[in-house]
Amino acid sequence: xxxxxxxxxxxxxxxxxxxxxxxxxxxxxxxxxxxxxxxxxxxxxxxxxxxxxxxxxxxxxxxxxxxxxxxxxxxxxxxxxxxxxxxxxxxxxxxxxxxxxxxxxxxxxxxxxxxxxxxxxxxxxxxxxxxxxxxxxxxxxxxxxxxxxxxxxxxxxxxxxxxxxxxxxxxxxxxxxxxxxxxxxxxxxxxxxxxxxxxxxxxxxxxxxxxxxxxxxxxxxxxxxxxxx
Amino acid sequence: xxxxxxxxxxxxxxxxxxxxxxxxxxxxxxxxxxxxxxxxxxxxxxxxxxxxxxxxxxxxxxxxxxxxxxxxxxxxxxxxxxxxxxxxxxxxxxxxxxxxxxxxxxxxxxxxxxxxxxxxxxxxxxxxxxxxxxxxxxxxxxxxxxxxxxxxxxxxxxxxxxxxxxxxxxxxxxxxxxxxxxxxxxxxxxxxxxxxxxxxxxxxxxxxxxxxxxxxxxxxxxxxxxxxx
DNA sequence: CGAGAATTTGAAAGTCGTCAAACGACGTGG
DNA sequence: CCACGTCGTTTGACGACTTTCAAATTCTCG
Numbered sequence: 001x002x003x004x005x006x007x008x009x010x011x012x013x014x015x016x017x018x019x020x021x022x023x024x025x026x027x028x029x030x031x032x033x034x035x036x037x038x039x040x041x042x043x044x045x046x047x048x049x050x051x052x053x054x055x056x057x058x059x060x061x062x063x064x065x066x067x068x069x070x071x072x073x074x075x076x077x078x079x080x081x082x083x084x085x086x087x088x089x090x091x092x093x094x095x096x097x098x099x100x101x102x103x104x105x106x107x108x109x110x111x112x113x114x115x116x117x118x119x120x121x122x123x124x125x126x127x128x129x130x131x132x133x134x135x136x137x138x139x140x141x142x143x144x145x146x147x148x149x150x151x152x153x154x155x156x157x158x159x160x161x162x163x164x165x166x167x168x169x170x171x172x173x174x175x176x177x178x179x180x181x182x183x184x185x186x187x188x189x190x191x192x193x194x195x196x197x198x199x200x201x202x203x204x205x206x207x208x209x210x211x212x213x214x215x216x217x218x219x220x221x222x223x224x225x226x227x228x229x
Numbered sequence: 230x231x232x233x234x235x236x237x238x239x240x241x242x243x244x245x246x247x248x249x250x251x252x253x254x255x256x257x258x259x260x261x262x263x264x265x266x267x268x269x270x271x272x273x274x275x276x277x278x279x280x281x282x283x284x285x286x287x288x289x290x291x292x293x294x295x296x297x298x299x300x301x302x303x304x305x306x307x308x309x310x311x312x313x314x315x316x317x318x319x320x321x322x323x324x325x326x327x328x329x330x331x332x333x334x335x336x337x338x339x340x341x342x343x344x345x346x347x348x349x350x351x352x353x354x355x356x357x358x359x360x361x362x363x364x365x366x367x368x369x370x371x372x373x374x375x376x377x378x379x380x381x382x383x384x385x386x387x388x389x390x391x392x393x394x395x396x397x398x399x400x401x402x403x404x405x406x407x408x409x410x411x412x413x414x415x416x417x418x419x420x421x422x423x424x425x426x427x428x429x430x431x432x433x434x435x436x437x438x439x440x441x442x443x444x445x446x447x448x449x450x451x452x453x454x455x456x457x458x
Numbered sequence: 459c460g461a462g463a464a465t466t467t468g469a470a471a472g473t474c475g476t477c478a479a480a481c482g483a484c485g486t487g488g
Numbered sequence: 489c490c491a492c493g494t495c496g497t498t499t500g501a502c503g504a505c506t507t508t509c510a511a512a513t514t515c516t517c518g
Contacts (some may be wrong), residue, residue, distance in 0.1 A: 067369065067372075067373045069373070069377065069454060070454065071454065073377040073378075074377070075372055075373040075376045075377050077369050077372050089358065089361055089362040089365055090362065090366075091359075091362060091366070095365075095366050095369055096369065115355075118354070118358075119351045119354070119355075122348045125347070125348070125354045125358075126344075126348075128358055129318065129347075129354075129357055129358060129361060130320075132318055132358060132361030132362065132364075132365060133318040133319065133320055133361065135361075135365055136318055136324075136361060136364055136365050136368060137319075137320070137324050139365060139368035139369065139372065140296065140306050140324055140325065140368065142372055143296070143304055143306050143368065143371055143372065143375060144296045144298070144304040146372060146375035146376045146415060147304045147375045147412075147413075147414075147415030148298065148302040148303070148304050148415060149302075150505080151505075151506070177464070177465090178464075178465065178466090179464085183376075183377075184376075185376070186375060186376030186377060187506075187507090188506070188507055188508080189464090189465080189466095190465095190466080190467085190506085190507075190508085191505090191506060191507075192465095193465060193466050193467080194466085194467080194506095196465095196466095197466070197467080209515085225298060225299065225300065379473080379474095380473075380474070406496070406497090407496075407497065407498090408496085416474075416475085417474075417475055417476080418496090418497080418498095419474090419475075419476080419497095419498080419499085420473090420474060420475075421497095422497065422498050422499080423474095423498085423499080425497095425498095426498070426499080438483090
């Protein structure tokens with residue numbers, strides 16, 4: 001049995017960005033005709049450089065987007081949770097690979113169709129631009145993290161972000177491995193472990209099988225030294 | 230230098246497949262009504278968190294987008310050169326500040342107008358999505374750089390990228406300070422200098438008042454260990 | 459229960475950052 | 489036109505945070 005696999009974050013879709021878009025009664029994306037696809041853990045949804053024919057919205061499970069260097073160094077650009085979209089803003093080919101962190105269900109759309117539909121439906125076109133803006137904002141926050149934050153700040157930031165995305169303030173599910181986290185935060189597995197251990201010994205968090213419990217979110221926030229607000 | 234209107238942020242070693250967009254006869258952006266604004270060096274075009282009423286296209290000069298942490302740590306997300314656009318994909322407020330690196334001339338558009346126009350003109354709507362996609366791709370490349378590349382690789386990558394964006398292969402103009410470069414590449418001024426000195430002593434580059442000459446772009450490329458070929 | 463993988467911990471090494479100071483480019487003022 | 493002060497760049501020495509290498513421990517799954 002897949003232990004942690006099914007304890008993946010569940011949450012209604014439609015909250016793609018924690019952005020306060022004025023209450024959208026019907027998400028234009030929901031109107032698109034999409035095929036439901038399931039993907040087993042560790043399977044690749046698409047490869048880096050692959051022709052980008054489809055785009056996707058995550059229904060359940062967790063995906064990661066990955067960039068590789070020839071010598072094996074890896075950068076996980078993002079983890080995608082239910083409601084998140086990917087592939088909508090690529091060009092002809094995908095900039096990075098997308099892989100299933102857990103068993104995953106996604107809704108798949110033909111990009112050509114989406115583009116065509118966007119030309120007819122203003123709401124969708126706007127939604128697509130919003131989607132891009134969300135992704136861009138997230139990427140920019142990560143630039144600051146990777147460029148300027150220390151190891152402990154990165155971990156704290158990451159845990160808080162995951163908590164927020166799961167709409168939880170005490171329990172954070174971490175479906176991805178420590179290696180994935182390391183490659184996401186620009187550090188090594190060992191450093192990730194050490195930082196987590198440190199937080200645990202401080203009593204700030206507790207490590208449980210499928211994630212961590214946040215005992216002192218305030219302390220985390222202080223460590224994260226979060227910008228904006 | 231105004232001919233660069235279509236040169237949105239380009240990849241280092243601009244391959245990535247033929248960057249879709251076949252030769253665009255008329256850029257939808259050119260049709261927008263924009264006011265020309267000049268900005269002296271070091272002046273701020275807009276502040277972080279400021280209400281995003283306008284968006285811009287660079288006509289001449291160089292801008293930087295900046296994120297600040299309370300303790301002063303700074304991340305330069307991007308340098309913008311003639312033809313580049315900014316502010317098109319923000320939400321209500323700007324995610325970061327934009328400041329003039331040199332004296333700058335920009336064309337300013339009211340975002341509300343752009344959005345409205347996009348609703349009427351498919352080409353513009355598509356162009357806006359492309360713009361977002363370009364920015365996103367650039368940001369992702371930078372994630373890999375910040376997360377996984379060494380100091381020398383970052384410098385090499387940066388020089389090659391600047392050369393490509395200036396459509397030059399031997400002479401690179403660097404209008405920004407070493408501090409700006411450092412804050413862009415996630416390192417310190419001292420390290421930037423050391424890396425440049427190292428390349429100079431190797432004979433790979435030569436430092437001139439306004440930038441550097443690339444004597445051995447091949448060597449740079451090798452150092453950059455560039456992904457995506 | 460046992461083998462292999464993932465996580466955690468430890469010790470040593472390195473890269474990069476910090477602190478400090480010299481050097482050089484400019485612009486102002488004498 | 490040159491002296492001088494300021495700011496940006498460069499260089500050096502030292503220290504620290506992370507990484508690297510190695511191994512113990514825990515967890516997963518057959």
